[in-house]
Amino acid sequence: MRFLTEFRRSDLAAPLIARIAARSRTAVNFMEFCGGHTVTIFRYGIRQVVPETLTMRSGPGCPVCVTANEDLDRAIALAHVPGVILATFGDMLKVPGSRSSLQAAKAEGADVRVVYSTLDALDIARKHPDRPVVFLGIGFETTAPTVAASILEAQETGVSNYSVLSLHKLSPPAIRALLDAGETAIDGIIAPGHVSTITGSRAWDFVARDDGIPCVVTGFEPLDVLQAIDRLVAMVEAGEARVEIAYRRAVQPEGNPVALRMMDEVFEPAPAAWRGMGMIPGSGLRLREAFGEFDARTRFPVDPGPTVEPEGCLCGDVLRAVKTPHDCPLFATACTPETPVGPCMVSAEGSCSTYYAYARDHDR
Amino acid sequence: MCLAVPARVKTIEGTTAQVEIGGVTRPVSLRLTPHAKVGDYVIVHTGFAINVLDEAEGAETLRLFDEIARVAEEEEKGEEA
Numbered sequence: 001m002r003f004l005t006e007f008r009r010s011d012l013a014a015p016l017i018a019r020i021a022a023r024s025r026t027a028v029n030f031m032e033f034c035g036g037h038t039v040t041i042f043r044y045g046i047r048q049v050v051p052e053t054l055t056m057r058s059g060p061g062c063p064v065c066v067t068a069n070e071d072l073d074r075a076i077a078l079a080h081v082p083g084v085i086l087a088t089f090g091d092m093l094k095v096p097g098s099r100s101s102l103q104a105a106k107a108e109g110a111d112v113r114v115v116y117s118t119l120d121a122l123d124i125a126r127k128h129p130d131r132p133v134v135f136l137g138i139g140f141e142t143t144a145p146t147v148a149a150s151i152l153e154a155q156e157t158g159v160s161n162y163s164v165l166s167l168h169k170l171s172p173p174a175i176r177a178l179l180d181a182g183e184t185a186i187d188g189i190i191a192p193g194h195v196s197t198i199t200g201s202r203a204w205d206f207v208a209r210d211d212g213i214p215c216v217v218t219g220f221e222p223l224d225v226l227q228a229i230d231r232l233v234a235m236v237e238a239g240e241a242r243v244e245i246a247y248r249r250a251v252q253p254e255g256n257p258v259a260l261r262m263m264d265e266v267f268e269p270a271p272a273a274w275r276g277m278g279m280i281p282g283s284g285l286r287l288r289e290a291f292g293e294f295d296a297r298t299r300f301p302v303d304p305g306p307t308v309e310p311e312g313c314l315c316g317d318v319l320r321a322v323k324t325p326h327d328c329p330l331f332a333t334a335c336t337p338e339t340p341v342g343p344c345m346v347s348a349e350g351s352c353s354t355y356y357a358y359a360r361d362h363d364r
Numbered sequence: 365m366c367l368a369v370p371a372r373v374k375t376i377e378g379t380t381a382q383v384e385i386g387g388v389t390r391p392v393s394l395r396l397t398p399h400a401k402v403g404d405y406v407i408v409h410t411g412f413a414i415n416v417l418d419e420a421e422g423a424e425t426l427r428l429f430d431e432i433a434r435v436a437e438e439e440e441k442g443e444e445a
Contacts, residue, residue, distance in 0.1 A: 001386055003370035003405060003422055012429040015436035036366055063365045089410070091365060117411025119393060142366040146412045149395045194366040197407060197415045223429060249422035250407055256415050259396040349365060 003249065007221030008044075016226045021051045024233045028187035029055045031321060033175060035062035035349030036220050037190055042358035044222040050229060057184065058354075060174055060277065060319040061192055063139045064091045064347035068273035071167050072097035073304035074297075075136050078165060079110040081300050085128060087121035088136040090114045095343045098308035118150035125154070125162040134296045137166040141203075142194040144168045144285055145259035148266035151287070151294045163296040166285055169272055171195050172203050173283035177274075179211055184321045188232035190225065191217040193247045198263075200255025201245050208241040219247040266291055275343070276316025315342035318351050325355040332360055368409035370417055373402050383408065 032038055038058040041047055047056050060066055076097050079086040086102070093103045093114060106112040115121050118135055125133035137147045147164055154162040171192060178184060191204045196217045207215040214235035218228035227246040235242060245251050263285070272284025287295040312330050317323035325331045325344070335341040337353055344350035371383035371392065381400065383392045385408065394400050397413040406413035 001370070002372070003417055006422075006426055009429075012426075012433055015433040016429065018436055019432060034366065061366075089365070117393075119411050139365055142368065142409055142414065145396055145414070146393075146410050149393065149412065153395075192366060194368045194407070194409060194414070197368070227425070227429075246425075248425060249417050249419070250415055256396060258398060259414065262396065347365065 004221060007219070007223040009223065013222055013226055016223070016230055017049045020054075020226070020230050020233055023237055024051045024053045026236055027053045027055075028236055029057055029185045030188040030190060030229065030232055031057045031059045031184070031186045032190040032225075033059040033061040033171060034190075034192035034195070035065070035347065035351070035354070036194070037061075037192070037218075037225060038351060038354050039349055040220050040222060040225050042354050044225075046222065046225055046229075054229070054233070057186070057321040058318075058351045059321060060178070060274070061140070061171065062319075062344070062347050062349045062351070063143070063169060064095055065315060065319055065343045065350045066169060066174070066274045066276070067095070067138060067167055067343065068275050069098050069309060070273060070304055070307045073099070073307060074302060075165060075167070076100050076102060076105050077302035077304050078134055078296060078300055079105045079112050081302060083131050084300065085111045085113060085124060085131055085133045086136060087113050087115045087124055087133060089138060091347050092136060092138055094340060095346045096310065096340065098305065118146050119153075122150050122154060122159060122162055125159050129161055132161050132163065132300070134300070135162070135164045137164045137168050140169055140171050140192070140195050141198045141263070144267065145198055145256075145263045148262045151266050151291055152262065154294060155291070160293070163294045163299050164287065165296040166267065166287055167272075168267070168285040169274065170269065170283050170285065172199075172206070173280050174274065174277065175204075175207065177277055177280045177283070178320065179207075179213070181320070186213060188236060189213060189215040190228045190232070191215050191243075193217060193219040193224070193251060196245075196247070196251045196255065198256050198259045201243050201251055201253050202255070204243045208243050212241045214241045215243045217243070217245045217247055217251050219250060274319075276319040310341045313342035315344040315352070318344050325352040328352070332356060366409065368407045368414060370405050371408045373400055373404050373406060376400070376402055381406070381413065383413070
């Protein structure tokens with residue numbers, strides 16, 4: 001397939017791997033922010049082929065994983081409001097909240113529907129004009145514009161029974177918080193490719209400018225990730241820190257201005273609770289007052305109940321890269337993809353789920 | 365969650381395009397990429413084209429990889445000689 005298989009060619013990967021090994025002298029830690037990158041790194045055995053000098057750490061870039069229990073509980077409570085149809089991406093269904101999950105709510109009779117796109121949720125609202133349809137807005141900057149677009153379309157076409165529970169998160173404030181906390185050594189960052197398609201690589205300028213850490217935006221094929229590592233090693237060895245793009249076919253420095261404008265029209269930054277990281281100022285998106293009628297939070301004031309964190313689950317520490325899934329006593333014992341205790345085991349791009357699939361008994 | 369795949373635009377009607385992904389045709393919203401044209405490759409995330417792929421940049425990246433491979437091969441030959 002165009003733009004995919006060419007970037008998986010092993011005959012091009014081998015020389016790149018050799019070049020990384022030949023150039024890397026300094027022992028450093030590189031973090032891939034995005035869970036999608038973690039999957040690529042494990043699926044293609046990239047941790048096994050990079051030199052011992054490089055330690056790869058997986059970051060918090062999994063929207064399902066970072067969703068706080070209190071927010072999950074609110075979504076589950078919302079699903080139980082009589083008449084409500086709760087539409088969500090499939091990833092959210094099995095995520096355990098304090099006492100239940102959306103899947104359990106569905107089994108108990110709540111009308112929870114899995115959709116592929118916000119436009120499908122809008123279609124459900126058009127088909128059921130007598131029932132409120134709430135879309136569970138989860139995701140980073142990649143997804144938020146698609147949710148903004150659905151709200152604008154609902155407004156333009158007069159779909160008044162559609163609303164959104166926005167749990168969207170912004171990625172740069174999370175990286176800022178990780179760097180400020182200083183718990184994890186980070187000498188280079190692989191920045192998320194599809195988030196940057198929207199935000200542009202400029203969103204990461206602060207990493208190089210304020211922290212002197214090199215940063216490379218890249219895509220999700222193995223050659224993309226290897227190129228990012230190659231560039232990070234080159235900058236580390238030269239003592240330089242810049243933000244570079246190794247995914248030029250999809251990312252420009254200025255991002256997608258149309259999507260950014262739409263996101264800004266509908267949403268404004270707000271404090272948000274992240275699993276493992278607590279409240280981070282300006283890291284969430286709430287609906288602007290002008291779009292209040294589409295805000296499920298004010299339209300359906302529900303009591304999410306007291307928040308209970310899953311006992312023994314290290315998901316929060318794993319998200320901050322201070323622990324790996326192997327440090328968790330529940331990993332692959334009490335917590336498996338079939339019986340997940342924490343969200344990092346549920347999402348296909350959660351670190352625990354990726355380790356379970358590709359590195360159940362080793363770290364590389 | 366941020367999964368997105370490249371797809372070729374076959375037809376456009378209003379703000380909706382029919383795109384081809386691995387032999388399957390499906391509708392995709394162009395609301396975030398109103399400048400997309402028939403024949404363009406777009407990157408699709410949850411039913412929306414979130415950007416138009418730059419074919420020239422894609423080819424340039426591959427050329428760069430070829431160059432790295434060529435240099436490595438020459439160095440290897442040089443060492444053997």
